[in-house]
Amino acid sequence: MKQSHSNTHPLFISLSVLLFLSLTGCWSSHEIEEQSLGIGLAFDKAKQSSIEKKLNEQGGAYSKRNLITTTYQFITPQVASSTTKQSGPQQKSYVNVSETGDSMHQMVRELSLRSEQPVTAHHMKVVVIGENLARSYKLEQLLDQNLRESELRPSCLVLISKGRASNTLETKKAGEIPAFRLAGIVENAYRTTRILPPMSHIKVESKIKSGSSFLMQKVLSADGQVKFAGAAVIDGKTHKMTGTLNEEELEGVTWITGKGKGGVVKSFDKETGQPIVYEIETMKSSIIPHVKRDSISFDVNIESVGRLSENWVVSAGTFKNEFLKNAEKSSEEEVKRLVGNVLEKMQKEYKADVAGFGNRLRIEHPKVWNKVKKDWDQRFSEAPINYDVKLTINDYGTTGGSKK
Numbered sequence: 001m002k003q004s005h006s007n008t009h010p011l012f013i014s015l016s017v018l019l020f021l022s023l024t025g026c027w028s029s030h031e032i033e034e035q036s037l038g039i040g041l042a043f044d045k046a047k048q049s050s051i052e053k054k055l056n057e058q059g060g061a062y063s064k065r066n067l068i069t070t071t072y073q074f075i076t077p078q079v080a081s082s083t084t085k086q087s088g089p090q091q092k093s094y095v096n097v098s099e100t101g102d103s104m105h106q107m108v109r110e111l112s113l114r115s116e117q118p119v120t121a122h123h124m125k126v127v128v129i130g131e132n133l134a135r136s137y138k139l140e141q142l143l144d145q146n147l148r149e150s151e152l153r154p155s156c157l158v159l160i161s162k163g164r165a166s167n168t169l170e171t172k173k174a175g176e177i178p179a180f181r182l183a184g185i186v187e188n189a190y191r192t193t194r195i196l197p198p199m200s201h202i203k204v205e206s207k208i209k210s211g212s213s214f215l216m217q218k219v220l221s222a223d224g225q226v227k228f229a230g231a232a233v234i235d236g237k238t239h240k241m242t243g244t245l246n247e248e249e250l251e252g253v254t255w256i257t258g259k260g261k262g263g264v265v266k267s268f269d270k271e272t273g274q275p276i277v278y279e280i281e282t283m284k285s286s287i288i289p290h291v292k293r294d295s296i297s298f299d300v301n302i303e304s305v306g307r308l309s310e311n312w313v314v315s316a317g318t319f320k321n322e323f324l325k326n327a328e329k330s331s332e333e334e335v336k337r338l339v340g341n342v343l344e345k346m347q348k349e350y351k352a353d354v355a356g357f358g359n360r361l362r363i364e365h366p367k368v369w370n371k372v373k374k375d376w377d378q379r380f381s382e383a384p385i386n387y388d389v390k391l392t393i394n395d396y397g398t399t400g401g402s403k404k
Contacts, residue, residue: 038121039094040073040179042165043142044130049098062110065102068133068142071166072097072111072119073179094177096169104145121151125183127158127201128165128219134232134241140208147205154202157183160216160232160241172224182219185228193254193263193280194247195228212236212359213352213377215253218244233350236377243350245342252342255302255335255389256355258285265306265391267330269313277310278331278391287360291368296379298357300387302335307395324393332389339387351381 046066048056055061074095097114099107111119129142146152159182161168169178189195196217207214213236220227231250233243245253254260265278281304288299308327346352358376362369372379 037075037123038072038119039075039123039125039177040169040182041124041127041146042071042073042130042161042169043127043133044069044071044164044166045132045136046100047164048100052098052100064100064106066100067102068104068107069098069100069166070104070107071169072099072108073169073177074119075177093175094169094179096166098166104142121149122153124152124156125179127156128161128168128182129158130161130163130165131218131232131241133165134160134234136240138239139204139234140239143201143204147201152201154205155200157186158199158201158204158216159219162218162220162229164221167221168219168226170221170224178226182226185226186217190261191263193251193260194230196231196250196254197259207234208239210236211373213350213354215245215250215354216241231354233352233354235352242352245345245354248338249342249345252338252340253355255283255339256285256287256300256342256387258283258302264309265331265334267327267334269330270326272313272315274312274314275310276308276313276327276330278327278393279307279309280304281306281394287355287357289357289361289364291361291365296361296368296372297384298360298386300339300385302339302387302389303392304335304390305392305394308393308397324396328391328393331391335389335391336387339389343385343387347381347383347385352377353380357383357385 046069048066048069052060074097075093097111099110101107101110108119127143127146129139133142140147143158146156147154159168168182171178171181186195186198189197196215199214199216204216214234215231216234217228218230218232220229230247231245231253232241233245234240235242251263254263260280260283263280265280267276267278268274269276283302283304285300285302288301290297290299308324311327313323342355346354353376357380358369358373362373
């Protein structure tokens with residue numbers, strides 16, 4: 001027994017040494033305090049910043065064409081920690097730096113000549129592309145370097161801005177970080193039908209390769225504030241922005257796809273003209289393709305269950321079945337108006353299927369799809385589309401008129 005016990009000591013010591021060696025750290029690690037964390041990125045048509053101009057005047061220029069201005073939003077540990085110690089309208093919790101040129105990769109490497117902290121993109125939250133740029137260049141040209149970069153996560157959100165994209169990365173609110181704000185607004189989709197499902201880098205790449213037209217969320221900016229408003233229409237063949245859907249038209253697309261998580265429908269009582277608001281609890285839609293010889297048509301069946309969340313009709317009897325049926329009817333008519341308007345725009349103005357009709361045809365009639373997919377947007381623009389809407393009010397709150 002003693003001999004066996006004594007033999008375990010050398011083995012224990014050897015294992016301990018090996019364990020300590022494995023805890024020495026990673027040879028390629030970098031201290032967090034030495035990092036400049038990229039969290040936001042904006043692409044705009046070229047407009048050199050005043051700092052760029054001053055540096056260039058002193059010999060800081062290099063061989064390039066001034067085509068695109070890229071604005072990087074950084075947050076450093078020093079800046080982040082300082083926001084908890086200081087306050088005031090001038091205090092910012094982020095730093096924006098702009099560089100103008102013709103190569104995304106070269107521009108980001110130029111920043112290494114302006115800061116001692118290396119740029120990292122592991123925490124990139126959002127990329128915003130200015131509308132003017134999105135109309136001039138293919139999306140794959142603008143995003144190619146991002147998609148090839150192993151540091152940047154494929155889940156990074158991509159938006160299209162009205163006006164300069166760099167303005168969406170500004171705020172006047174102390175302690176607020178614009179890139180986080182944009183990424184956070186997407187999470188409000190359960191509150192409104194006017195926010196698209198997140199369009200990430202990987203989804204954009206998938207859409208481009210599929211050759212299908214699609215939508216990207218648009219964002220507006222004014223005086224340091226932003227608003228998600230409508231969507232950019234991306235053409236499936238050119239991969240450029242070809243038009244815009246406004247907020248109501250985007251609502252119509254949400255009803256067609258059935259991908260809404262929540263929101264409201266405002267209609268008006270026919271007798272009094274007063275507002276009635278229907279709040280969505282559930283939504284679903286089915287797109288049914290029909291093929292008869294060379295003719296393709298679709299039926300869209302939309303269903304929703306919700307509650308009467310606001311009612312300006314103050315007369316008695318608002319709990320009665322007759323009133324609730326009328327409220328359902330007026331809400332249904334409003335949804336039909338939204339759907340009809342956006343179908344008109346998709347088919348007649350843009351001739352672009354951005355609601356997934358082609359995808360349903362591909363799934364249910366793959367042979368037909370293979371014949372028409374090359375010119376699908378044109379075929380879609382000529383296809384008859386019928387739609388039916390059924391809304392059901394199952395809750396009307398705790399207040400209302402008499403049941404008598």
